[in-house]
Amino acid sequence: MQAAFPVIGPLPPVRARARRFPERTVAACVLALLCAIALLLIGLPLYAVLSKSMQDAGGRFIGLANFLQYAQNPGLRQSVLHSLVVCALTTACTVPLAFLYAMALVRSRLPFKALFKGIALLPILAPSLLSAIALTYMFGNQGYLKSWMGDQPIYGLRGIVMAQVFYCFPHAVMVLSTALALSDARMYEVARTLGTRPLRAFFTITLPSARYGLISAAFVVVTLSITDFGIAKVIGGQYGVLAIDIYKQIIGQQNFQMGAVVGVVLLIPALLSFGVDLLVRRRQASLLNARSVLYRPRREPLFDAAMTGFAALVAGVILVIVGTAVFASLVKLWPYDLSLAWGSYDFAAYDALGWGAYRNSIVLSLWVAAAGTVLVFCGAYLVEKMRGLRVMRALLHFLAMLPLAVPGLVLGLGYVFFFNHPSNPLSGLSGSIALMAMCCVAHYYTVPHLTALTALQQIDSEFEAASASLGVPFWRTFRRVTVPICLPAILDIATYFFVNAMTTVAAVIFLYEPLTMVASVAVVAMDDTGDTAAACAMAVMVLLTSAAAKLLQSILSRWLGSGSQAWRRATSE
């Protein structure tokens, strides 16, 4: 007996099309394609570095001989030591500063919070070299604050650490303010009802709950510091570090095998911190549950005043450093003629490519943002929402997590080895913007992947089941529901890719040709030739462009909030 109710009589069956393309097959094919792309972008170049490090100049396998030779070279050995010292000092300075700043942002009644947050993020928007160049203007031989340094030059360990603290600070602040924001207000209420003093509450509740955030922030800083290339190049002087060694081996001496060896050595600390971070992340997940109430700071006049003072001081230093760079790019001839002029922005006067490098950067960043966002979001969707196909999903997730542990220089080196190999059918790409875009997508793949996963995990896991039972294939639900819901996250991902492609030096330094040089590399090149003001001007252009992208993102997401995301407000009513 069929339903006798008139209004919902039987329907025409699902169209045959849906039967001809079984969803599982489509999912498997797309997933296989994405795995292949990830393998090409991430897996194979890395393998190329590893295998190159175990070959002699003729390409024969010689095991660990290169590593032995490396260990016997006193200059290179010293670089390892230098890198460790830089890294330890940078971490020791950055994490406490960032922790206090994050406390001010999240746990105090700081006025103008958005402004302070924005200022703290400024260093991310420029190539890491910007701070190094600005520091040379402040403390260098003709710096206006040279007297502060005593008779020690800024070039060397001091300069590197100062510039790196500036550069790593926003990364640590982001991690720590997230960790501090994820705390349960109920615990503080309990502490208050039990008469616990604030300091004791800090040591028994705040610190333990931020423990994983602190570890995570420390490892982010360690990785950034040990793998950064631009800062040591500009302000390192004679103080050699690992990242510089790779550059010297490859560009200076054309010793690809030894470059690969240094790359593998550089992989070790990065891999180590990656592993610890992964462990920490896994534990962090269970801190908050649906019943937790988010912490809102109460008025504490003394504490608030102290935090505001501290935040203002730090923000002031950041503004002074950035301001110095902007000012230096605008004066005629530092320090002799401080009248303003646009001369430094006439890039053609310093480099044949002129503004072309900046245009290349824009093209590169747009490609990275577009291709990276599509790849990352589709990949994360399949990893998170598909049932079955376990092996391929695990493989894709692994490849997506890998780049976080791989320094940009090492990945770039892998691209040189893999794509420049004459027998590679893709060797035609070498030196092109496309290849640089591929390397940037690969290098910055992990963070957007995690962002996308988080956004997707917040969506009801039954959506796919619901549409399957209604006879609607998953790709239709992906287009009509999943993507619209995740638009804010997608925008976030695209901006992240754009800004990082604008600012990266390490990922592209081995890959450009004269005509495809990008802005961040032009900064290095012009600084190298002594055109510091022009280098500064180019870095400022990068900073402005990134800041504009960020601004556009926040305007767009506000606009989304009023338009297609109206359902969010409906739910919160």
Added chain:
Amino acid sequence: MNSSPSQAFLELEGISKRFGKTEVLRNIDLAVADGEFICFLGPSGCGKSTLLRVIAGLEAQSSGRILRRGSDISHAPPALRDAGILFQSYALFPNLSVHDNVAYGLVNRGMTRVDIARRVESLLALVGLPGTGMRLPGQLSGGQQQRVALARALAPSPGLLLLDEPLSALDAKVRIHLRQQIRELQTTLRLTTIMVTHDQEEALTMADRIVVMNQGVIEQVGTPQEIYHHPASLFVADFVGKMNFFPARARPDGSLAVGLAALQRMHGACALPDGPLTVCFRPEEVCSVPTGQQAFNAFPAQVRGIEFLGAAWRALLDCPLLGERPVVADFSSEDARRIGLQLGCALQVSIAPAHLHVFPAPERSGAA
């Protein structure tokens, strides 16, 4: 269309499901008749939701077959199983209007826009939400959202409706209202329906037949009355409704030794196995008998505690003859008045032999 009463609408044959090494479903056999309302009842983790998802095609069974009107659909994709599903979380698409949600399964069937609109409107009227098509799901209450989800599940006119704990996220009042509405709709449409629930009251009030599940196996299949009055296993007796449990042993004359008492069983009740047993009876089957009056299985009791349940009273009785463990007894307000129920008072209670259920004792003690 073959609709002879002998052929089941849906048949499960030896369905098993493993996730890695854990066995979630073990050899499930079940036949569902046309137009029947079936409830899968069991504690969380018993496999009832997994079984529903296997029927829907959202999970693949590790072994076993699923037949629908005799044809094998064991490996058919969900879209071709002709089943509408209602999820606990509603799973309404938050960015689509109520209309677009309900129409979601209709658009790829070659219907015209006008036909779709007409059908959506009549479905919304059917679930009691006419004229809400332009709203967003977030603007509706939980109960309304679940009704929209019901309309969406019914839209393609499925032959089978699957409900996965559809009411558990709702307030008590809304839940009872929606319970009646779903049941009414199901009867009107004569729609074969399977509902998963851990709420025994829901199962008892709604289902034609209840399938009680525990640890991946079916413990009992029967009407609500059968399940309640004739539990087939200790688990069912414990899980459905309130029960008194006492350790017991068989006596040579066929009666039960409980504590110092001998409880008579029904004439013609089946023989008891040797070894430890558990006897159980419901609180409402405990009757008070005026002292001195003869009755089967009567023994003295003293009231140790009283709870007011609203429509009835629940008393905790010390019955020295039955042992240390107190007997829980429910008395109607009228009975309580008649016997003057109050703390410390003594009375005589009895349990009719027909209401005693006997099972082999569980491996380890502590069944109740």
